[in-house]
Each structure stands twice: as C-alpha cells, then as structure tokens.
Amino acid sequence: MSLLAGGAMAQPTGKAAKGRKRYTFAQKDAVSPYVQNVTKNTDEEQEVDGSFTRLGYRSYNDLLTEINALRKLKDWADTTYQRRVAAIPAGGALLVTIHRQGPKNADLANLTLTVTSKDGKEVFAQTLEPGNGRFFGRDLYMAQRAIPFPKMDAQELAVSIRDAKLYQTFDYILNLPAAQ
Numbered sequence: 280m281s282l283l284a285g286g287a288m289a290q291p292t293g294k295a296a297k298g299r300k301r302y303t304f305a306q307k308d309a310v311s312p313y314v315q316n317v318t319k320n321t322d323e324e325q326e327v328d329g330s331f332t333r334l335g336y337r338s339y340n341d342l343l344t345e346i347n348a349l350r351k352l353k354d355w356a357d358t359t360y361q362r363r364v365a366a367i368p369a370g371g372a373l374l375v376t377i378h379r380q381g382p383k384n385a386d387l388a389n390l391t392l393t394v395t396s397k398d399g400k401e402v403f404a405q406t407l408e409p410g411n412g413r414f415f416g417r418d419l420y421m422a423q424r425a426i427p428f429p430k431m432d433a434q435e436l437a438v439s440i441r442d443a444k445l446y447q448t449f450d451y452i453l454n455l456p457a458a459q
Contacts, residue, residue, distance in 0.1 A: 308451075311335035311374075314438075317450040329380030329419065332440055332449040336428070338371040338456050368427035373453075375407065375440065376423045378415055385412030385420035389444040392426065394453070395437045402436060403429060433457040 308314040313336040337345075346363050349355070355363075375392065379385040388409035394402045405426060412422030438451040 308333070308335070311337075313338070313454050313456060315452040315454070317452060318448070329378075330384075330442070330445055330447070331378040332442070333376040334438060334440065334449070334451045334453075335374035335376070336371060336453055336455075337374060337425075339367055339369060339430075339458070340456075342367045342371065368429075370428040370430035373426040373428050373438075374423065375426065376421065377412070377442075378419050378421050379412065379445075380418050380420075382411055382414075382420050384444060385422045386410070386444075387412075387422050387424050389442055391441045391443065393439045393441070395439075397435060397437075402431070430458070431455055 308316055310333065314334050316334075343364065346360070346367070349363075350360050373392070375387070375390065377385060377387070377390070386409060387407040390407045391404070392407065393404045396402050407424055407426070410422055410424065412420035415421040433455050436453045436455065438453050440449045440451075441447075442449070
C-alpha cells in the first residue's frame with residue numbers, strides 16, 4: 280500500500296504539470312532573429328508560474344563580428360585575438376537562458392536539449408552541464424549557458440528543451456543562416 284502512495288506522490292501535480300500552451304503560428308524572438316518560439320513562454324507567464332525559458336542562436340559570423348569589435352575596444356594582442364577566433368564554434372552557438380523560482384530549480388542539469396530536422400531525424404542532443412543560477416529579483420533565479428553547435432547547411436530545425444524538474448517541454452524553430 281505504501282508503494283502505491285509513493286508512486287502517486289511522484290506524479291507531477293499543480294501548474295507545473297500542465298503542458299505549455301502553443302502559438303497558432305510560431306512567434307519571432309525579440310532577441311535572436313534566427314529563433315521562433317512555438318510554446319507560449321512569456322514574461323507574463325513567468326509572473327504566474329515562475330518559469331521562463333529562452334533559446335537564442337548566434338551564428339559564426341555574428342560571433343566573429345563581436346570579437347572584432349571587442350578587439351578594437353580592448354586593444355588585444357594578436358595572440359589573444361587568434362585564441363578567441365579559434366574558440367568560435369564553426370556552427371555558431373545556442374544560448375539557453377532560464378528563469379526559475381528558487382536556486383535549486385535554476386540548475387541547468389535539469390534541461391535536455393534536442394534538435395531534429397524537418398524529416399524527424401535527431402541532429403543534435405545534449406543534457407546541459409550542472410550550473411546554478413544567480414539571483415534575478417524577488418524569488419527568481421537566472422541561469423545561462425552557451426552551447427557550441429555543429430556546422431550545418433542552411434535549414435529549418437525543431438528544437439525542444441525538456442525540463443525534467445518542471446515536467447515541461449519548450450519548443451522552438453531554429454532557422455540556420457547560410458554560411459558566408
């Protein structure tokens with residue numbers, strides 16, 4: 280009898296157990312022009328249930344432009360510049376940002392990122408490294424991680440971020456730009 284009661288307690292309950300609402304049409308992200316948000320995931324909903332997840336993408340060219348601008352501002356030596364350019368991932372980088380209630384909920388190890396092509400083939404999958412968030416205001420904590428992305432041709436990809444602690448999945452569409 281106690282095993283059944285424990286199993287019932289392990290089931291997700293409350294607001295976090297409900298699936299996220301979805302947009303009829305994917306919404307363009309305000310921060311990253313390459314990403315469209317499929318799951319309703321706004322600042323207003325963050326106020327209600329204390330969870331917010333954002334996916335961003337920075338292409339190789341965007342990262343290179345940033346490093347060139349920083350080189351001019353900071354007067355880097357050639358070796359510093361070359362080291363920074365060599366560290367840029369060939370396919371760009373995915374930037375995952377989460378806001379959660381409580382410091383333990385902002386652990387990035389709870390997230391699994393899966394990227395699939397239009398034909399349903401898994402292209403990239405990764406469970407994020409552990410890392411706690413920093414205080415963001417009131418009882419919210421923010422955590423952020425840049426993930427190197429493999430080089431691919433220009434295409435549309437489906438990205439899912441699964442939060443194992445909240446029992447929620449956040450869906451996005453990533454439009455990879457053509458390599459230049």
